[in-house]
Amino acid sequence: MKIAILGFGSVGRGIARIVAERETGLVITAVADSKSGCIDNNGLNPLEVIRAKEETGLCGKKGVTPEYIIKNADYDALVEVTPTNAETGEPSLGFIKLALSTGKHVVTSNKGPVALNYDELSHIAREKEVQFKYEATVCGAIPIIQTLQYGLAGNKVKKLYGVFNGTCNYILTRMADERLTYKQALLEARELGYAEADPKYDVEGIDAAIKLVILANTIFGMKKRLEDVEITGICSLTSEAIELAEADELTIRLIGEIDNERGTLRVSPRVIPKDHTLVVQDTLNAVTIETDLAGEVTLIGRGAGSIETASAIISDLSFISNCHDRSS
């Protein structure tokens, strides 16, 4: 299966490296970053494109734009991993629409377009009989979307809850284990690169809430927006609160929950037993899916990181490729 990659930062290059080094059955025919692009319909040498990008800052010729590639390159699936504004979903949204409309499969790691425009995008995909996939947008390398769409197909999901933000989980783990204050733990998370300079998006629970919106709209057919999520972050948690919990063999985790029967979405710090399955350490994510047939299924793994994101993208491509090969 031929793929075109838009966005050649650490995720895009990670994907190219995997294609170069492993038997994925994938061929890269086009790559674009924000300033340049390259096309070879017989297949680019991924390692050469990576080297060009790392040496010159450009992956190809100036003037070869994402739009040009979407319209003119020979590919089956677009890998859309551009740096994108989470609030507007652009430029990702425009690229995805254009590619789907021209009858190409699309795989993205960008939360914005999925959280904001899933209905429209999946409508175009259905009309054009192509796939629109977004495993990388929720819980990094954990195949949560695939598990919900296929692994637990036929089940009614009653509730889904868990740890969706690794930065908050790291801070809470450190506050409990080392008796750090919130500020000390946040500082440490920043130094280790787990938190942004402006950590608002993570610590106020917005990132976890967006992931809930994605699951609610794409899996459970809800029509939620970020404003519909009841959100409490971890910023005002005191070390005393955590110490109090720990004294009773309890601890605190930032839990996101979709109640599929009530149709409600919530993100809040909750006190849970220390031996609970969802009490994962450091930056891990963990999600429990409560179903009627399969009972509870829990998935635990790394929720972020560029190589983990690349892993999720390859997983989506592999899924499409399996169907693609069968239908072509």
Place this chain on the structure above:
Amino acid sequence: MKIAILGFGSVGRGIARIVAERETGLVITAVADSKSGCIDNNGLNPLEVIRAKEETGLCGKKGVTPEYIIKNADYDALVEVTPTNAETGEPSLGFIKLALSTGKHVVTSNKGPVALNYDELSHIAREKEVQFKYEATVCGAIPIIQTLQYGLAGNKVKKLYGVFNGTCNYILTRMADERLTYKQALLEARELGYAEADPKYDVEGIDAAIKLVILANTIFGMKKRLEDVEITGICSLTSEAIELAEADELTIRLIGEIDNERGTLRVSPRVIPKDHTLVVQDTLNAVTIETDLAGEVTLIGRGAGSIETASAIISDLSFISNCHDRSS
């Protein structure tokens, strides 16, 4: 997608009930048990077939055999859930071969044919361009096969280990929690229906070992047989051993492990920290997959039970159906 069901015990009826009560996109055109069968190429009424079976012990007319259905009914996928001898794989093996050879997809819950004859069966499936799926054979409702085949595609799996047998896990949980002896805990497991009258298959580690053989041969391309697995069961574990472990915040679990780098398979009781992710309670199963890109991914859920098995079968059918719809 049209399906034919062979075997109409609790799993077969569970599948029929799900098809009757939910929007699965599946139509049942044929059903057979060991003594009878029925066919309606326009779609049977699943609830009527279930009622007939439960009232008369027969699902249809005598003389309508599985072989007749495989050859003559109009269906896309065969659901093979017959009672089958795990050592010979029959009658399941013959049914699966026949269906694949006539160009039908096959989904099975029977471990025997998958553990013993995967190479041959997958070869026929590839030749006929149909799918052969077996999610239900390992860890019940946990989508472990799908996660390995698609969710973590592109990853190199270094190791895979976990709790593959719910009966043993129940016995070990009870020995630790209630200070029961092995014999007392086994008796309790029997009374609750978690252990067979002859518990050998579970407590000697054979069931866990067969699951490892299935994963080794179908996912990792090994050529293993049951004899290749180094097996130690839990029968000779003393309460003293468990008490000793518990005193140090440790406990004992029966762990199955595939070392994909060394090519070795092992099932044995192991001492692990009580707060380890794999220390699940009661009859739960838990598996950790160690990969190079996604890191460690752990799945926890119910490893047995007829409705859980039905859930896994529906998951496989849904996967095939998604591809089937796209290619037809």
